[in-house]
Every structure is written in C-alpha cells, then in structure tokens.
Amino acid sequence: MSENSGTNKFLRIFGIDNQGRKRRDPLNVWVPLISIGLALVVGMIVIAVSGRNPFRAYALLFGDSGLIPGGSAWPREFAELLIKSAMYIATGLAVALAFKGGLFNIGAEGQFWVGAIVATFFGYWSPVAGAFGTMATALGSMAWIAQLLHGAICIILGMFAGGAWAAFAGFLYVKRGVNIVIGTIMLNWIAWFLITNWLVTGPMTPPTQTFTSGTYYVADTAKLFRIMMPTRLNTSIILVLLAAYATWFLLYKTTIGYEIRAIGHTANIGMEAPKAQGINVNRRIVQMMFFSGCLAALGGCFFILGMQYQFPNTATMGYGWTGIGVALIGQSEPIGVVLAGLFIGALRTGATSMQVANIPKTFSNIIEGLAVGFIALQVAVRYYLVKYLQRRRAHADPPAEQEAAA
Amino acid sequence: MKALEVHNISKMFPGNLANDNISFSVEKGEIFAIVGENGAGKSTLMNIIYGIYTPTAGEIYVNEQKARIRSAEDAIQLHMGMVHQEFMLIPRFTVAQNIVVGDEPRKGIFFDYTRAVREVKELSDKVALTVDATAITGDLPVGVQQRVEILKVLRRGAEILIFDEPTAVLTPEETQELFVTMRKLQSQGKTILFISHKLKEVMDIADRIAVLRRGKVQGIVNKKDTNEEELARMMVGRNVVLEIPKVEASVGPVAFSCHDLRVKNARGMETVRDISFDVRGGEIVGIAGVQGNGQDELVNAMIGFTRPTSGSMELNGKSMRLVTTAELRRQGMSYITEDRARRGLVMPYTVRDNSVMGQHLNAPFSRGLRMNYDKIAEFAEGKVREYDIRPGDVLDTAGSLSGGNQQKLILARELSLPHNFLIASQPTRGLDVGATEFVYRKLLEEKKSGKAILLISLELSEILGLSDRILVMFEGHIVGETTPDKTTEEALGLLMLGVGVDRKVVS
C-alpha cells in the first residue's frame, strides 16, 4: 500500500500520476482542449451579459486572427500571428523546460528583456556593425552571408546573456537556498529597471537625439530575413520551431534531459532518488535554468531583430508572463507549447478587430486567463473526465479496458 | 454474520490481469490473512475493497448488503478503514491533532484542542490502545506511530480494518505488540484483513488464510489445518527452503572504513556517535539495531548525503571527505535502499529508464550527450528476465509495479553497477519468500566474488544467517561486535535494546 497509495495520492494532487503505464495519456490532449473550450464559453457569457453579441464578437476575433485563410487582409494577419506566436513560443518553451525540471521559472520576462537589450547592443555597436557592414559591401550580391552572420551573433550573445541571467537565479537557489520563484521575480525587476530606466534612456540612446526615443537602431545586417514580402513576417517562426525541436531533443534524447526529468519528477519529494543514484542535481538545475533563460532570450532577440530594430522606450512587459500561460496550456510539452503559442498569438492578433463590436482588445487576456485558470484546475478537470469516461465505459461493456488514471 | 464478501472481482490493468475472478468472504470478528508472491495482486485487491481502484468486474458485499464503493470516502461510510504502511501522519503535530485531523472537534469556528485530547484519551481507553495524546508524533517510534494511525481509523468508526504489510516497518517486538492490538480489536468484534510476507506471522495471528497466485485465489485454508511449508508451496508453486547456505570467501583488502564518525540528523541531534568499523572484500558485515538508532544517518553520511561532524571515512583507501555521491558511485559504491518510493526509484519513470540510473552516462547507454534508449531497453529486458521482475514490460512505470517488484528492480540496478562495496539497507523489505531467497543468493554471490557488503537489517534471522561479523547499534553507538556462531537471536535482541550496555559508554 505504501507505494501504491500513499505517495501516489500525494503526487496526483500535483498532477503527477505515478499509476498506470507510460503510454501516451489522451488526457494530456483533452485537458487543455477542454480548458480552452470552457474559457471560450465563459468568455461568451461575459460578452452576452454585458449586452453585446458574443457570436459577432467571436466571428471578428477568429476571422481576423490569421487562422482562417482568405480575404485580402489575411496575409498580413497571418504574418502578425506568426510573429507574435514566435515570441510566445520562445518564452513558453523557457517556462516549460523549467517546469519539466520541477522549477517555476517565473523570470522568463526578465530573461526576455536581457536577451533583447544584448541583441540590440551587438546589432548597432559600431565595431561589430561596422565590420559586418564592410563585409556586406564587399560581398555584393552575397551580402546575405553578412546578414546571416551578424544576426546569428546577436542572437547567440543575446541568448547567452539571458541564459546567464536565469542561471544566476538557479545558482542562488542551489547554493543559497533562495526560492526560485522569488529569485527570478527579483531578477525580473532588476533587469527591467536597469534596461528601461538606465540603458535605454542613457548610454544606449543616440546623443544627437533631443528626446528619448529608445536606443540606436540596429544595422541592416543584424535584422532577421523577411520571408513573406510585403508582410513583416521573418525567420523568427522558423527559428522558434527549431528551438522547440531542440528543446524536445534535449528533454527526451539526451542525458541532460533524462536527468532533468528525473529531477522534475521527484522535485516534490526532495529529489532523493536522482541524488542517491549519483546525479549532480545542483549542476543540472543551474544548467537547466541556463537553457531556459536562453529560450526566453531568444524571444527577446526576435522582438528586436524581427520587429522593432531598436529597443523602444515604449516597450511593455508581458511576453514572459504570457509564456507561463503558454507553457501551462501546452502541458509543458514542446509540441503543446508550439500549438498553445499559436493559439495565443491568434487571439492577440484577432483581438484588435473585436473593438468593432465594442469589446476592448484586452478581452483576449480574459480568455487566456480563463484557459490557464481551467488548466490550473486540471486536477478537477481530470477527475471529472475520468469519472465520465468510467461511467461511459460501464455503460458500454464492462471488461477489457481500465480507466486511464485510477 | 459475514462482514465482507467479495464476489468474482477482477481487475485489468493494461495488458495485465492483476485480480482474476477473486471470491471469498470474511466473518465478522475474524482475522483474515492474504498471502501471495510479489505482484500476486494483494494490494490491488485491498485498494479495490477500500475504493481506491474500481474493479473491472465483480461485486462487494458489506454486512451482507451489496455495496457501492467508488472512493475511499464511500469505504469510510461503510465503516472500513485502511492502515497505511507509509503513515499519513504529520510529524510536527501532536498525537491528538493527528488523530482528529480532517474531523476536528470545534468550539465555534475554532479547533478545540482540549476536547481533541480528551476525545483521544477516551477512545484510547475504550479500545485499550495506549498512546500519549500530547506527544509530538515525529518523536515516537514507528510502532507507536502505527498505533496512532490505527486510532485515527477507529475514530472514524471503522469496523473492518485493512492492514497491508503493517509489519514490514516494525521490529519483532513491535510486531508482537501490534498482534496484541489486533487481538484486542478482534475481541471487540472488529474484522481484520491482514497482508504479510512473513508466514510465521500469518500462522501466528490469522484465523483463515487466502493464498493468491498470479491474481487468482489458489486456496483458502484454516490456520489450524496448515503450516508454513504448505503455504509457501501454495504461493510459489514449488518447495521453498529459506535456509541460508554457508558460503566461504577469502577475505580481501578493506573496502570501506570509518573512524570516530559522528553525524547529526536533520534536526541537529547527534545520532551517530564515535563509530569506527571497516568492511573487507569477501565479507558481509551486518548492522543489527532497532530502527532509529542511527542507521539512517550512518548511511546518509556514507553515501554523501550529509557531512559528518567529525571523524573520517575511506572508500578503497581514499578519503571520502567532501566527495559527492556521484564520485562515490564512480569509485565503486552501490547502494540498495529500503526507501523505494523516495530514494530508490523515480516512480513516474519506466522500468527501462530506472534500470540504468547511475550508469546512464556510460557506454552503451549513452554516447556523448545522446541517450541510447534502445540499448537501455535491451539491458532492462535482460534484467527483467534475470530478476524475474513482473509483469515484465520495460515500459511500465516503476510506480505501477508491486512493492516487491520495485525492490527487485533496485537490486538489479545496483548489482549491475560496477562496484566493489555494497550497502544493502533492508534489502528484503517487502519481498515474498521466493524473492527473499533470491536476494540472499545474490548477496552471497556478491560475497563470493570478493565484494565487500554492509548489511543493515531489522530482521535478526537475516543478520545471523548472512553476516560474517555483526555490529550492534544502539543510540548511535556500536555497543557490541560478534559473529553469528557466538550469539543468538535473544542475545542480539537484548543488546539492541541496550540491555547490559555500559550506560557510561552510551551517554
């Protein structure tokens, strides 16, 4: 009974299910889908109660979300959808990776901005930008090589900086026992204030400017390739899909991923099993935070090199926070994160149009919040789903199968 | 009157029929034992009766009425109670708090502690189970904690009590006390279901015994009409002799040694005091002692989980100061833990993934950064066959294995690690007779091949049968060293309780 009920019951409260086999659990797909469905229904009720037409609102929301092809505006909407989603997927992957290791990296926000500012710097800083500028002129029609290299350098350094920022929180956690949530939140604010109150309004602003309008613009060579003229769509979506694949590979194919998941599975019970088997838990946690920070920072690089081309002084927080929702809806699986990121990207893209129906564009945040809320209630959702399946099965025919989770 | 009837219960797990058409009935006031090999389906059956699992087929009658048990709450409503092996008690709470938690007496909206203490005292007088209602639970010996758990179940009105391997964590004395308790409960008309792997215990306490084998009822016998040998034969399907053969091995160099070791526990109390001993290749050194006399802290220090406050340890001649667990394992330390759920296995990981943890960085299990799960599966399949781990699908999660099979998995993993020093901490806890025999054989093979083994066990017969030298631990000290031929179970038992120990040495 010890093994079979005590600990397991405890773990199941956290959504970790010890029972049953390691077969693909259909609930992992149904729980987020049902949560999203519930969120949409509740959203509908909210709209209806406030005296507006929910069907019209949703028609506008999804019609302009870029999800449904057709119409002259569609290419632009589709591009916006992908540009936005790329950033949400990046931060979503960051949070998901840390979740897999049993940690709540609430600092994707800060790591995103650290990545953004570092990418900006190497995008405009004359020793680098100048060198690639010369190179581009020299290469002539092969100038794209210079663009590729300069962009790559900006992204790599940006990711490294974001990774280091996150790894520091990991370091404080393993060496000083600073709770990871507190550590990363603290670093969020430090990053945000350092960047917006100092760097962007001081050392990184062009001196010729009489008003503060953000940093220098990055050189053309630092910009991401545009891939669907005339829209703004750039390579970020491709890069983030590669990052999602890399995250999946890291988690499920490498020794590091094997150890990270073992740590994550036992995080609630002191990680004794991996420790006793000689896994260097502390080192892995710091590494994992590093990778997590890299992913968040990748989103920040997209923000600069694909959209803004400078660090604007109008930037607002939110990409990292959204990443938390994306990771939760995506059940912390890379593929789920990609889908969830696209969904959130679509909501955000279509939301503006809902203003026509007198609905503020922040309405999409309500849907997101609700969906995440229902996911957080996944224990309950799972419980009723299992009950329902059991009842249906009992009606159908008794033997053969068993419930997915006892 | 029949307190409990089970009709044609079956339970299908994916690809595995854990309970196959099981029927029996239990009279009110009876002590009904269920025995069977590891993975025979005992825990599954109990979990069905207690509402944790839903059966695939079959019916349950309580007090001769058809019962609908869909959850543990339903079971409690029907006056059933389960005493969990890993107690669900909160260590910081007092006994009274633990017993009433979830159903507290109140004064207005506030918890009425005085009444809780009074209620617990009344209850414990009524059922004649003595506990100190105001003691801090975490400070009590395991046997007493179990009593607290029993009282908690009784307070909720349990008439049918389910005990799944309650004696696995108890010392022989505590087991005897538990049996006294069980008989008291029986005389008060309570019905008891009892699971154990120790046939001697079953013969001691049960009225009737059901033998399960591979999910089926092999037979139900009256205690009067049977004996241990017959039960073992019914369980395993062959004759089992739990005799430990004498194996001679030439004693090699010192593999592990410690000098004047002192270790503190998590709460800062010094629980290992001035311990010195060594273990040589080709010998088994047994540590006997009542649980909680410093064995856990000693092991924690040995495996690099805690730093000793003073003293030194050496592994193969190298100082272990500041050496990590990973490094110790590379230097040849293997470790079988009794704490399967927390320390031994990553429960949500598959058998495959658990089978190489610790050597997953070695070829062929990984190359560079890349895991080779095909090779790992191959390895795991081999181990599953060699150690007879059931049901045998390497993609099952470790958490879905029965307790005994989890233990075998740990054993398989640790013995296949490159090592020359093995710490075996209660290696047969929860194993059936056949598997216990198997573990003994493996340990003796280890010894024969020149490995050094430190055996920590609460089971005196095990210590006496396997060890070449025996150390007795009491209150953090080693209070005696002897050999199996120079001592008896009784003499060891007394030493373990500190009888005849020079008090000055101890304090």
Ligand SMILES: Nc1ncnc2c1ncn2[C@@H]1O[C@H](COP(=O)(O)OP(=O)(O)OP(=O)(O)O)[C@@H](O)[C@H]1O
């Ligand atoms: N949740 C589960 N999912 C899949 N299989 C399971 C699950 N729980 C138990 N089993 C399987 O059912 C069988 C019976 O297991 P059970 O735990 O009842 O055995 P047991 O008789 O209690 O053994 P032990 O003495 O080792 O505790 C085993 O083969 C086990 O692997």
Ligand SMILES: [Mg+2]
């Ligand atoms: Mg069991």
